[in-house]
Amino acid sequence: xxxxxxxxxxxxxxxxxxxxxxxxxxxxxxxxxxxxxxxxxxxxxxxxxxxxxxxxxxxxxxxxxxxxxxxxxxxxxxxxxxxxxxxxxxxxxxxxxxxxxxxxxxxxxxxxxxxxxxxxxxxxxxxxxxxxxxxxxxxxxxxxxxxxxxxxxxxxxxxxxxxxxxxxxxxxxxxxxxxxxxxxxxxxxxxxxxxxxxxxxxxxxxxxxxxxxxxxxxxxxxxxxxxxxxxxxxxxxxxxxxxx
Amino acid sequence: xxxxxxxxxxxxxxxxxxxxxxxxxxxxxxxxxxxxxxxxxxxxxxxxxxxxxxxxxxxxxxxxxxxxxxxxxxxxxxxxxxxxxxxxxxxxxxxxxxxxxxxxxxxxxxxxxxxxxxxxxxxxxxxxxxxxxxxxxxxxxxxxxxxxxxxxxxxxxxxxxxxxxxxxxxxxxxxxxxxxxxxxxxxxxxxxxxxxxxxxxxxxxxxxxxxxxxxxxxxxxxxxxxxxxxxxxxxxxxxxxxxx
DNA sequence: TCCGTCTCTGTGGTCTGACCACACGTGCTA
DNA sequence: TAGCACGTGTGGTCAGACCACAGAGACGGA
Numbered sequence: 001x002x003x004x005x006x007x008x009x010x011x012x013x014x015x016x017x018x019x020x021x022x023x024x025x026x027x028x029x030x031x032x033x034x035x036x037x038x039x040x041x042x043x044x045x046x047x048x049x050x051x052x053x054x055x056x057x058x059x060x061x062x063x064x065x066x067x068x069x070x071x072x073x074x075x076x077x078x079x080x081x082x083x084x085x086x087x088x089x090x091x092x093x094x095x096x097x098x099x100x101x102x103x104x105x106x107x108x109x110x111x112x113x114x115x116x117x118x119x120x121x122x123x124x125x126x127x128x129x130x131x132x133x134x135x136x137x138x139x140x141x142x143x144x145x146x147x148x149x150x151x152x153x154x155x156x157x158x159x160x161x162x163x164x165x166x167x168x169x170x171x172x173x174x175x176x177x178x179x180x181x182x183x184x185x186x187x188x189x190x191x192x193x194x195x196x197x198x199x200x201x202x203x204x205x206x207x208x209x210x211x212x213x214x215x216x217x218x219x220x221x222x223x224x225x226x227x228x229x230x231x232x233x234x235x236x237x238x239x240x241x242x243x244x
Numbered sequence: 245x246x247x248x249x250x251x252x253x254x255x256x257x258x259x260x261x262x263x264x265x266x267x268x269x270x271x272x273x274x275x276x277x278x279x280x281x282x283x284x285x286x287x288x289x290x291x292x293x294x295x296x297x298x299x300x301x302x303x304x305x306x307x308x309x310x311x312x313x314x315x316x317x318x319x320x321x322x323x324x325x326x327x328x329x330x331x332x333x334x335x336x337x338x339x340x341x342x343x344x345x346x347x348x349x350x351x352x353x354x355x356x357x358x359x360x361x362x363x364x365x366x367x368x369x370x371x372x373x374x375x376x377x378x379x380x381x382x383x384x385x386x387x388x389x390x391x392x393x394x395x396x397x398x399x400x401x402x403x404x405x406x407x408x409x410x411x412x413x414x415x416x417x418x419x420x421x422x423x424x425x426x427x428x429x430x431x432x433x434x435x436x437x438x439x440x441x442x443x444x445x446x447x448x449x450x451x452x453x454x455x456x457x458x459x460x461x462x463x464x465x466x467x468x469x470x471x472x473x474x475x476x477x478x479x480x481x482x483x484x485x486x487x488x
Numbered sequence: 489t490c491c492g493t494c495t496c497t498g499t500g501g502t503c504t505g506a507c508c509a510c511a512c513g514t515g516c517t518a
Numbered sequence: 519t520a521g522c523a524c525g526t527g528t529g530g531t532c533a534g535a536c537c538a539c540a541g542a543g544a545c546g547g548a
Binding site for chain 3: 036037038052055066067068069070071074075076
Binding site: 280281282296299310311312313314315318319320 | 526527528529530531
């Protein structure tokens with residue numbers, strides 16, 4: 001549907017479609033190497049620059065990883081790191097004011113609350129060792145605020161990963177990237193970083209405790225309040241310029 | 245942040261960063277035109293092909309729209325259609341088995357349930373005329389299954405739009421695109437399309453009714469059952485090959 | 489025989505220059 | 519004044535060239 005190859009299939013789009021078709025047929029799988037740019041160029045009858053534009057798109061979208069040189073690890077290799085593409089998308093859309101920050105925060109609230117509740121309800125108790133390790137790291141008193149925030153983001157991401165839902169994990173990584181700039185700016189709005197970080201640490205522990213206690217309702221509430229509270233504290237003006 | 249410009253900033257990345265910086269500074273806003281490719285090339289000291297690769301990325305991500313020719317509508321114009329980029333991302337990630345279909349469906353369940361509940365709770369009653377119109381269109385008995393599915397997707401999207409959250413709207417558009425191929429395949433698995441479509445119509449009406457009745461709990465349950473029921477019916481094997 | 493070095497080859501990364509189709513503006517023409 | 523032809527600048531594409539890089543194999547010395 002839509003304006004993909006409707007009337008004027010551009011050269012790079014045909015390359016993209018060719019690769020997508022091969023992926024769908026299973027002739028290309030994660031770990032495989034794409035043909036060389038020159039080979040693809042002659043094979044599809046387009047210029048090498050058009051092939052490169054398609055390759056570039058795939059790379060930004062997190063589908064492939066390119067590597068110069070020679071050998072088995074060189075070339076364009078199919079990986080699947082959706083988080084990268086999602087991050088680029090969210091970051092740029094926020095920059096272009098296509099995504100209001102408030103909407104991103106709301107989406108985070110929805111997804112993270114759901115994740116926390118699901119983790120608490122999960123029948124085989126989820127593996128939270130990664131989250132625990134991050135919480136321990138955040139207890140270090142010598143952390144710079146930026147380092148703390150990075151660990152904080154990793155903690156939330158670890159919860160998503162523990163839920164096993166890769167779509168949510170990638171989306172949350174992207175959401176985080178989209179508002180990272182604002183989070184760093186908001187740092188300056190905090191009057192007492194020491195108190196704030198201490199509160200965040202306590203809230204984090206509380207979230208994990210609620211999950212371990214299989215108290216889904218509490219886990220949802222705690223993470224919801226945790227996120228909304230933090231943004232209420234840092235964003236002086238949460239009602240930023242809306243969409244155009 | 246991470247491996248953006250860590251050690252080897254590639255030429256096209258510098259172009260991307262330059263444009264992103266201009267967006268963040270507000271020197272580029274939606275509706276503006278980017279400098280010409282040749283101008284950007286000389287301005288940034290990179291080749292035109294590198295500029296084009298960056299432009300291509302922005303285009304696929306839904307940030308800009310390119311137009312040949314001359315005049316005020318020609319060139320690369322900044323738009324913000326996040327749905328397009330999200331769709332491409334989801335579609336390709338699914339093709340590369342980076343996103344399990346089951347995870348996409350689960351994410352849909354979470355987002356749509358939340359949207360329905362929020363719509364029911366919204367203090368100024370949300371505008372559901374678009375959704376109503378789509379439901380009316382779906383009552384036409386001459387619709388082909390594909391047409392019905394397209395309207396169905398539009399209906400769900402209309403609900404997201406009514407919620408006013410652009411991030412969720414774009415994400416849902418992407419999720420839908422990612423599983424569109426499977427939805428069309430699943431059509432063949434239906435034994436009685438007539439009965440299924442009739443049930444879907446009834447469920448849709450019920451969802452809207454619950455929203456109008458400001459019954460958030462019912463709205464959540466109805467849309468949750470609606471989606472999960474449909475996928476249970478069409479996907480013969482919902483436990484598809486997991487990751488990698 | 490073994491091991492270090494050396495070149496050779498193929499990869500992506502980049503730049504340059506060229507041509508094309510297109511659409512708007514301009515200015516000429518009838 | 520109305521219509522049309524041309525110039526101009528745009529993105530779209532291609533071809534060719536060069537570079538840096540990394541592996542693979544050949545080569546030579548110990």
